[in-house]
Amino acid sequence: MFDAHRSHLRDLEAAGRLRALRPRSGIDFASNDYLGLAGSAALSEAVAAALERGVPVGSGGSRLLRGNHPEHESLEAEAAALFGSSAALYFSSGYAANSTMLATLPQTGDLVVHDALIHASAHEGLRLGRAESRAFPHNDIAALEAAVADWRSRGGRGRVWIAVESLYSMDGDRAPLTALAAVADRLEAMLLIDEAHAVGVLGPGGLGLAAGLDGRENVIVLRTCGKALGCEGALVCGDRTVIDFLVNRGRGFIFSTAPSPLMASAVRAGLRLMADDGLRTRLGDLVARAGTAFERRLGRPATGSQILPLVLGDDHAAMRAAAALQAAGFDVRGIRPPTVPVGTARLRISVTLNVVAAEIDALIDALEPLLEI
Numbered sequence: 222m223f224d225a226h227r228s229h230l231r232d233l234e235a236a237g238r239l240r241a242l243r244p245r246s247g248i249d250f251a252s253n254d255y256l257g258l259a260g261s262a263a264l265s266e267a268v269a270a271a272l273e274r275g276v277p278v279g280s281g282g283s284r285l286l287r288g289n290h291p292e293h294e295s296l297e298a299e300a301a302a303l304f305g306s307s308a309a310l311y312f313s314s315g316y317a318a319n320s321t322m323l324a325t326l327p328q329t330g331d332l333v334v335h336d337a338l339i340h341a342s343a344h345e346g347l348r349l350g351r352a353e354s355r356a357f358p359h360n361d362i363a364a365l366e367a368a369v370a371d372w373r374s375r376g377g378r379g380r381v382w383i384a385v386e387s388l389y390s391m392d393g394d395r396a397p398l399t400a401l402a403a404v405a406d407r408l409e410a411m412l413l414i415d416e417a418h419a420v421g422v423l424g425p426g427g428l429g430l431a432a433g434l435d436g437r438e439n440v441i442v443l444r445t446c447g448k449a450l451g452c453e454g455a456l457v458c459g460d461r462t463v464i465d466f467l468v469n470r471g472r473g474f475i476f477s478t479a480p481s482p483l484m485a486s487a488v489r490a491g492l493r494l495m496a497d498d499g500l501r502t503r504l505g506d507l508v509a510r511a512g513t514a515f516e517r518r519l520g521r522p523a524t525g526s527q528i529l530p531l532v533l534g535d536d537h538a539a540m541r542a543a544a545a546l547q548a549a550g551f552d553v554r555g556i557r558p559p560t561v562p563v564g565t566a567r568l569r570i571s572v573t574l575n576v577v578a579a580e581i582d583a584l585i586d587a588l589e590p591l592l593e594i
């Protein structure tokens with residue numbers, strides 16, 4: 222019955238790309254729990270308090286039917302006020318939010334130009350959507366503009382949508398957001414910014430790198446809640462019309478059970494906890510320490526962010542290095558294509574408040590001999 226599937230799995234194994242679920246173990250250099258909130262007492266207490274005041278675990282239905290709960294609406298109102306957008310909509314995951322947005326908002330005759338490194342969830346939306354799409358080389362604004370000019374010269378008449386991440390998930394580098402916003406204005410384009418890895422970590426008060434761009438009619442920001450916020454789900458922040466359109470036309474929103482109201486309470490707490498600059502100061506110290514060691518001891522560039530990729534190139538080499546680190550007690554994962562481009566398999570080291578400085582030093586000690594092989 223499953224011969225074709227088994228053969229596919231064997232091919233993956235031979236290529237060093239077979240994936241398997243593993244229990245979590247070792248010192249955390251793999252999670253996106255950047256502020257260490259996911260297992261924190263503060264978040265647990267907020268959830269306990271929400272349970273105490275009667276917030277239900279399950280929503281019981283989709284938002285447009287019985288599933289809508291005051292916790293969802295409070296979260297959306299608070300998020301819009303905090304980030305400065307005219308409205309916000311809570312989805313059960315960043316994947317659902319991103320794919321729904323890109324599948325729903327660009328219309329027939331429009332063009333989506335996207336950074337070559339945007340997340341799989343955006344690609345999923347593009348696949349489902351009605352608009353044409355073109356990739357531009359990573360962070361290359363001139364290439365973006367050339368792609369749009371070429372499309373216009375071939376008769377493209379619709380609206381242009383620009384899709385980027387603000388802090389790239391597998392590379393840890395930033396998008397030139399100010400320049401992108403200026404290009405979007407000039408082209409009368411919409412700018413979609415995925416802040417998954419920046420919210421809570423960067424920007425004033427942890428508001429992210431897009432802080433200050435919210436409230437513009439041509440900017441939509443995706444803020445996932447499963448990374449620095451320590452919870453689950455994602456907030457799309459944008460113009461009221463955009464949000465109303467998603468509520469009416471976004472299939473990933475309409476035909477899906479509403480997220481747990483309890484999780485919405487947790488995210489509300491996460492947004493309050495994220496405001497503590499002390500967390501970012503502590504994280505910044507660890508990031509600086511790891512970055513300096515990357516440059517001085519490993520001879521690798523620091524990204525200046527909490528995401529530090531160590532590109533090894535070969536898929537097997539990345540997995541061997543990850544296995545050696547895991548055996549030494551470090552939870553470091555190898556990242557292979559298709560998550561990253563072919564030939565750029567890597568270790569993705571993420572620095573979070575789940576580790577202390579001595580653990581970073583120990584990881585660098587363990588990495589040094591591995592890179593010499």
Ligand code: PMP
Pocket residue numbers: 314315316317319340342386390415417418445446447453454455
């Ligand atoms: N965008 C980016 C840049 C991501 O890294 C991720 C998660 N890896 C997502 C979207 C999807 O978010 P979620 O995990 O909440 O589905």
